[in-house]
Structure formats: C-alpha cells, structure tokens
Amino acid sequence: MAIGYHLTNQTPGVTDMDDLNKLSAFDAVNGIRKKRFTSQQLMADCITRIEKREPSVRAWAHFDPEHAMAEAKKADKKQDNGERLGPLHGIPVGIKDVIDAKGMPGEHGSPIFANRVPEKDSEAVIQLKKAGAIIMGKTVTTEMANLTPSKTRNPNDLKRSPGGSSSGSAASVADFHVPLALGTQTGGSIIRPASFNGVHGLKPTVGQISRNGMLLQSHTLDTIGVYARNLVDLAIINNCLIDQTTDAMSEEILEEGSKVFKNWAKTAETPKFAFLETPAWPEADIGAKNAIETAITSLSSACQRERLPDPFSKIIDYHAAVFAAENSHYYGPFLDNHSELLSEKLRDRLIVSKTTLASEYIAAQNARDKIYHLLEALLDDYDAVLCLAATGAAPIGFETTGSAIFNGLWTYLGVPCLSLPLLTTEKMPLGLQLVGKRGDERKLFETANWIENHLKAS
Amino acid sequence: MAIGYHLTNQTPGVTDMDDLNKLSAFDAVNGIRKKRFTSQQLMADCITRIEKREPSVRAWAHFDPEHAMAEAKKADKKQDNGERLGPLHGIPVGIKDVIDAKGMPGEHGSPIFANRVPEKDSEAVIQLKKAGAIIMGKTVTTEMANLTPSKTRNPNDLKRSPGGSSSGSAASVADFHVPLALGTQTGGSIIRPASFNGVHGLKPTVGQISRNGMLLQSHTLDTIGVYARNLVDLAIINNCLIDQTTDAMSEEILEEGSKVFKNWAKTAETPKFAFLETPAWPEADIGAKNAIETAITSLSSACQRERLPDPFSKIIDYHAAVFAAENSHYYGPFLDNHSELLSEKLRDRLIVSKTTLASEYIAAQNARDKIYHLLEALLDDYDAVLCLAATGAAPIGFETTGSAIFNGLWTYLGVPCLSLPLLTTEKMPLGLQLVGKRGDERKLFETANWIENHLKAS
Known part of the structure; x- marks a missing residue:
C-alpha cells in the first residue's frame, strides 16, 4: 500500500x-x-x-x-x-x-x-x-x-x-x-x-x-x-x-x-544567521569545528560571525552555579536520606553542589537577564543564532553521556533551541543548533526550515 | 494667625x-x-x-x-x-x-x-x-x-x-x-x-x-x-x-x-481584625504584651485571635536566610575591598552571611508564596492583621537599635504594614502594627483610620 x-x-x-x-x-x-x-x-x-x-x-x-x-x-x-x-x-x-x-x-x-x-x-x-x-x-x-x-x-x-x-x-x-x-x-x-x-x-x-x-x-x-x-x-x-x-x-x-x-518557507526567504562560537568553542573537537565551518561557508552571506561582549564570557559558570544551587535544594533530601541509593557520580556531585554559596547563586541569577538582553539585541539584527549542538560525535563507550557545554548556556538564558541533524563527523550525526528569542519558537522554526532546505540543496 | x-x-x-x-x-x-x-x-x-x-x-x-x-x-x-x-x-x-x-x-x-x-x-x-x-x-x-x-x-x-x-x-x-x-x-x-x-x-x-x-x-x-x-x-x-x-x-x-x-470612615465602618501573636511573640516584653492586650480588649468583637499553620512558624528564619544571602551578594564587595571601613558589627555579620548556602536561600525563597497564601486566605476573612510593631519601647542606650523581630516576617512576605502610635509602655510610644494583602494599601488605611478613631474614643 x-x-x-x-x-x-x-x-x-x-x-x-x-x-x-x-x-x-x-x-x-x-x-x-x-x-x-x-x-x-x-x-x-x-x-x-x-x-x-x-x-x-x-x-x-x-x-x-x-x-x-x-x-x-x-x-x-x-x-x-x-x-x-x-x-x-x-x-x-x-x-x-x-x-x-x-x-x-x-x-x-x-x-x-x-x-x-x-x-x-x-x-x-x-x-x-x-x-x-x-x-x-x-x-x-x-x-x-x-x-x-x-x-x-x-x-x-x-x-x-x-x-x-x-x-x-x-x-x-x-x-x-x-x-x-x-x-x-x-x-x-x-x-x-x-x-x-x-x-x-x-x-x-x-x-x-x-x-x-x-x-x-x-x-x-x-x-x-x-x-x-x-x-x-x-x-x-x-x-x-x-x-x-x-x-x-x-x-x-x-x-x-x-x-x-x-x-514557513515564504516568511523566511532570506534569513540572517549570526554564528557564535560561544565560550564553549575551545571544547569542540576538530571534526565538529570543520563540520560547522563547512555549513557556514555554504550559507555564505546569510551567516555572519558575531561575538557577544561581557558578561557573556561567564555564562557557562553562571549556568553551573544555578544548576548546582537549585539541584542541591531539590536533590539535597535524596543525599540526606537515600545516599546509598545514589550513584557515586551523583552523590559526589550533590556533595559539592551543597557547598554552593547563596551569593554565587544570586550573582548568577542577577546576571541572567543582563546577558539575555545582549543576545536579544543581537537577535534584533539576525533571525537566529547558529552554533554547534555538541562538542563532537556521540562518545564511544558508556562512561559519560558527553559534554553539555554547548547547551547549558542557552538553558540558563531560557531561550528556545533547535538541534537539526544537518552535520556529520566520524560518520555520525552532529546537530546544528539554532537559538532564538524567548517566546519566538515560530521564527526559529521558519529559519530552521530555510536552513534545512538550503543545506540539503547545497 | x-x-x-x-x-x-x-x-x-x-x-x-x-x-x-x-x-x-x-x-x-x-x-x-x-x-x-x-x-x-x-x-x-x-x-x-x-x-x-x-x-x-x-x-x-x-x-x-x-x-x-x-x-x-x-x-x-x-x-x-x-x-x-x-x-x-x-x-x-x-x-x-x-x-x-x-x-x-x-x-x-x-x-x-x-x-x-x-x-x-x-x-x-x-x-x-x-x-x-x-x-x-x-x-x-x-x-x-x-x-x-x-x-x-x-x-x-x-x-x-x-x-x-x-x-x-x-x-x-x-x-x-x-x-x-x-x-x-x-x-x-x-x-x-x-x-x-x-x-x-x-x-x-x-x-x-x-x-x-x-x-x-x-x-x-x-x-x-x-x-x-x-x-x-x-x-x-x-x-x-x-x-x-x-x-x-x-x-x-x-x-x-x-x-x-x-x-475612609464610611467604607470601613465595622472592620474585622485578626490578632496574630506571630512567632515573634515570645520576644515581646510584658509591657508591650499588656499594651496590645488592652487594645484588643477595647476592640472587643471587632478583633479575633487567630493563628496561622505551618510553615508560618519558620518565617523568621526564612527572612534571616534571605536577608543574609542577598546582603552578602550586595555588600560582599565592601567586605572584600573595604573591610577596614566597616563597623565591627557589620563586618562580622557579613562574614557570617557569606556562608549562607544557596540551598538555604532557595528553600526560603520557595516558601515565601506558600506562606503568603496562608496569610491571604486569613485576610479573605479579615480586613487586617493586627500585631505588635516592636518588642517594647525604644531601648535605653545606644548599643542596639532594638529588635526587628516583629517586622522582618512581614518584609519577607512583601505585604504592606502600618505602625500606628496608639500604644504606650514605659511612658514611651509603642506602635500597633496593621498588616494587609499585597497591593491593598487603601484597605489598610481605611481600617487604620477606623481603629484610630475607635481607640482614641475609648
């Protein structure tokens, strides 16, 4: 049939x-x-x-x-x-x-x-x-x-x-x-x-x-x-x-x-993309860097390299502080009452998270909207930010689930992110990540649709 | 003239x-x-x-x-x-x-x-x-x-x-x-x-x-x-x-x-007051307690003794945790850079505040609206909460500015509070405190006006 x-x-x-x-x-x-x-x-x-x-x-x-x-x-x-x-x-x-x-x-x-x-x-x-x-x-x-x-x-x-x-x-x-x-x-x-x-x-x-x-x-x-x-x-x-x-x-x-x-195709005929290395860039492997550089080349004038000023450089640390602080609040009782049922990895992490100081947490919270406004201003000039979705292909073996360093920063800002399976490295899939303004998922979909069509055709 | x-x-x-x-x-x-x-x-x-x-x-x-x-x-x-x-x-x-x-x-x-x-x-x-x-x-x-x-x-x-x-x-x-x-x-x-x-x-x-x-x-x-x-x-x-x-x-x-x-007088002809001892009550001196008891007696059926369920009992600690955490964020740089220009009292306090854990702070923050909703429910039945404004008369001497234990709990909840100079103890003024719902200052003024007229007349 x-x-x-x-x-x-x-x-x-x-x-x-x-x-x-x-x-x-x-x-x-x-x-x-x-x-x-x-x-x-x-x-x-x-x-x-x-x-x-x-x-x-x-x-x-x-x-x-x-x-x-x-x-x-x-x-x-x-x-x-x-x-x-x-x-x-x-x-x-x-x-x-x-x-x-x-x-x-x-x-x-x-x-x-x-x-x-x-x-x-x-x-x-x-x-x-x-x-x-x-x-x-x-x-x-x-x-x-x-x-x-x-x-x-x-x-x-x-x-x-x-x-x-x-x-x-x-x-x-x-x-x-x-x-x-x-x-x-x-x-x-x-x-x-x-x-x-x-x-x-x-x-x-x-x-x-x-x-x-x-x-x-x-x-x-x-x-x-x-x-x-x-x-x-x-x-x-x-x-x-x-x-x-x-x-x-x-x-x-x-x-x-x-x-x-x-x-979608109609409303996003010539989107503009801002490529951000982000502070996570040094962690990406060479295959991942090459893959996204090829995509950028293919996008040609539709994609510009951009940078965000400080305090954007601290964004990974801020995400970590917020994660640790809030995770300690929610999972603290598990550490206190069911320590023996936690994996060693999570137990050790929660023990460290518990020491997060309120002042570090508040500093990270208070920086969030300041950094978002930097991104928002950039997105007044572009339809979406484009960056890697991960540092490379899925890791071989099962010791780790891989690095989230290209993701936590956007989660911290509360912005919508898409991973599109458009790149490859090590004969494995690798995501191209698009990031938009808070609440504007529709525009993100439209620009994603355009980029999929463009990169598949090229 | x-x-x-x-x-x-x-x-x-x-x-x-x-x-x-x-x-x-x-x-x-x-x-x-x-x-x-x-x-x-x-x-x-x-x-x-x-x-x-x-x-x-x-x-x-x-x-x-x-x-x-x-x-x-x-x-x-x-x-x-x-x-x-x-x-x-x-x-x-x-x-x-x-x-x-x-x-x-x-x-x-x-x-x-x-x-x-x-x-x-x-x-x-x-x-x-x-x-x-x-x-x-x-x-x-x-x-x-x-x-x-x-x-x-x-x-x-x-x-x-x-x-x-x-x-x-x-x-x-x-x-x-x-x-x-x-x-x-x-x-x-x-x-x-x-x-x-x-x-x-x-x-x-x-x-x-x-x-x-x-x-x-x-x-x-x-x-x-x-x-x-x-x-x-x-x-x-x-x-x-x-x-x-x-x-x-x-x-x-x-x-x-x-x-x-x-x-004001017209719209609040027969207000209902809920007297709350609050968790601060044990800190009040006998003169202050007697002064407010006299006022309550005079208010007669217009005032009922009430209690709030848990977690209201923890409200003073929650206020202290929020104060310490946020104060450490804002005043931490003074401790770090101008320690010698701080009073010993503030310096010592900031040193302790700095140790406030993020998880304590988050617990206190997350409890705020839960407790407010208990108060809000009480204020659906009453026009205002009535309580002491301080533990007693102004302290003799200048070692301390007195206890704020009857105040921090309401500051924590973000609610409007009035102190009315209607009580006396030790031949000194003592405030009667009225507390209302967030944003409803007008009702608080109306009920305050009624209580002033009533207590001055009685």
Missing part, C-alpha cells in the same frame, strides 16, 4: 504496511484520518520495531505492547464513531521517565523511586492525550535526569552513548520506535541527545510547557521539550503541549498540510 | 506663625495654597526647629538651610506665577541617606561613601519633586541601613535609641523638623523607628515605590516607605511616590479635603 504524499520526504522507503513506524507523525495522522490505515496498524509496526530493536537499543524503561494496542483500538473506535479527532490522533509518543503518566511506572532512573506508579498524569501528558496521542511507554532517563549514564545505546552505533539525560527519547525516535517523544533539559539533556542520535530536538522557551508532574531538579532551568524526525512534527507536538488556544498551527497543519510548510 | 480647619486634629497648639512646623503636610499645603502663609514661612519655622533641636536629636546627615529656603522661595514664586501646584507643593521632606538626591551628599552612613555626591535623583525623589515637595536634606541612617546604630537620639527621651535603620527620618518627623520623610525597610527599618518615635510609618507592598537610586542590600526585601504624623499625610506621600496615574487620591485629598477622610 502506497502512503501517498510525504510532506517532509523523510520516509522515502515506506512503500508497504510493514514500515508504518517509519512515517512522520504528520504523515501517520493523515494516513489514519484518511483511513489509509488504522492506528492499530501503525501501532503494530511500532511494536514490531521495538521488539526487534529494544534488546540492542534499550530505550524503554516501561513498555507494555498490550496496553498500547488497546489504546490504538480505542482510537480507531473513536474514529469509527465519528468523534472529533485531535492533531495527534492515534500517534504513539514516548515519555521520558521523569514525566509522570498515570498508571505507568515512574522510577526516574533511580532505585529511590523503585515501584513508584503515579496516580496522576503530568500536565504535558494530559495535553498529549487531549491531542489524541497514545502514551507508548516511559523512555529511559539517566539517573534522575542527571549525569550518570543509562542503559540506552546509540542506534547509529551501538558502541556509542546516546547522550543524556533524555537518552531513551532521542534513541527511540531515531530508531523508528515512535515518531515523537518528550524529553527534558536542565543542562543539555534534549539538544545533546538530538545531536548524537541524529534527530530533531526542540528545547522551547523555559516555562512554556507546564512542568506539573515532572521531577524538578532546578526550577529556573528545567524545561520540557520534544523529539521528532522532522521540523513539522516538532512544531505539531510542541504546539499541542503549549496553550492550544493561543495558536491554531497544529489544527492548521492537519487541515492544510503542506500549506503551513510553504508559509 | 489662626490656621483654620485641621483635618487630623494633630496640631491643636498651632495658633500662630511660630508653629507652622507642627502642621501636618495636608494642613500646610492647604495653608500655602489658600495663601494663609507661604512656603518660605513654613520653611523658616522648620529651620528654626531643626536648629534648636538638632544638637540633641541629630537627625540630619545633610541639612543646608539656605538651599532649603531658596527652594521655598522658588515654590512661592511658582504659586505667584499661577502655575499648577502639586499635592505636596512647598512641603519639606526628609530623605533617608541611602536614597539619592542630586547634588546632596549621599554617604549611606558609611565612610566607604565619604564625600559621595550623586549626580542624579533617585526615582522616589523625582516623584516627590514632581509633586512639588522640597527636599529638606538627608536624614541619618544606620551604617548602610544595617544594624550598627547611628548618632541619632530618640526625641521622646534622648537617652533612648530612635531605632534603625531609618533613624533620622522617624526622629525628624516625630520632633516636628519636617512633616514627612522617606525611609527604607529590609528587616524592620521603617516600622520599628515609627514605633519607637511615636509617628505613623508605612512600609508599602514591596516593589510599589521604585528603588532606582537607592543603596540595595536585598532585592527581594528592600522597600521604600514613608513617615508622617497622621494617616492622611502618609496616604498623600505614598500616593505621590507610586504611579500617580493609577490613583487620583492625592489630588482628591487636596481638592476635597476631609471628604476622602470621611470616605
């Missing part, structure tokens, strides 16, 4: 029903709505894929195929009954295991939470369910979304790390288990795995997606975000997660398909 | 021109506008009073009678020219020496700032000048609005402390140097001196009066407030300091005089 028009040209190999798991969410939901296939058929292909790949990739902390199939059956019945269908009707979504889904284990990657099953959905899951999505299961997180690596492997190269902390979410989307997944970022936990696994990742503006029902480790940094295999899918799910009344884009996309996509 | 109608009956002895300094701001501005006397005549009486009393009271850090008189002359000329007159036209106001006034020394009570003369007015001073007020000079503050006592004496008993840190502002108003003065509160620096000196003091909702051009020691606590010798004056100056476009009360008062006053 032919699937018909593919908006994003991401799934050229899909020619029969065995590959429905490779469809984008957009193509899948339209296929279901137009009755080319059912949610149960889509679900069956996703389950088959997971069962085949999970022994190697280990992306799932909780996965119950019977439950998932029962939900798909309900979705199909809803359609048969002629009920109104949401923009993610019948689409399976992976949920990082620090975000609660009612009735599914929520162990946060830590024995401290063994056998914990939340009785309520998180706000993000409530929104997804409203949009018609099916909660596929809980994806593997590093220990409490912190640094200690998880069991997950990089599907592009099983000898490599998937990155963290949203390890299972990025890997499951990259490996075609599900078209969409939720992640969270406090340092680099969405963008870095997106870069390492070669998927699209969005860390939205802080505060846009409700954190109710999520394990908090830092109230000024923690941000829920999303993974997909193309920009349109990313925009759809992000839209479903934020206040749906303020923006009709998701419905629009479903009703008018490629029109919105064309609008 | 008879002064005519006295709104507040605070100045019964004023029967000739020698006592214009004893007038309320309201009576004085109306006297000037109705040409019963000039701003220069008012100023002359204030200057005479200051020159007579300043050697004993020591309320002024900077006072230049010639400059003040020249400003009064300008005010009179403005009136002669038929220009529009502000609600504080020709009225002298004292400015605490941590708030900048252009061209006047701004030494913050510390040799670190010796010979500092700011080139710009603070926002508060700009507002006062717009309202027509004359900046009389800079009133004495404790060392950088912290704990180390100043040279100021309590005009009610020169052997006693005026309290701190707004020592000179409260003393100068109490001693009829000026009808109005600005203070600041981070712990108890407005309400405590109001209580000790027997004047009216308002610490408004945090953030209502701009702090631009003020020495910051704690960005979540520092609040500019006002002193006067009656409620109407307090309301007028507070109104001039906040955004004047949002509330026409000050103009209203000037045009319609007692009508507004009567409105």
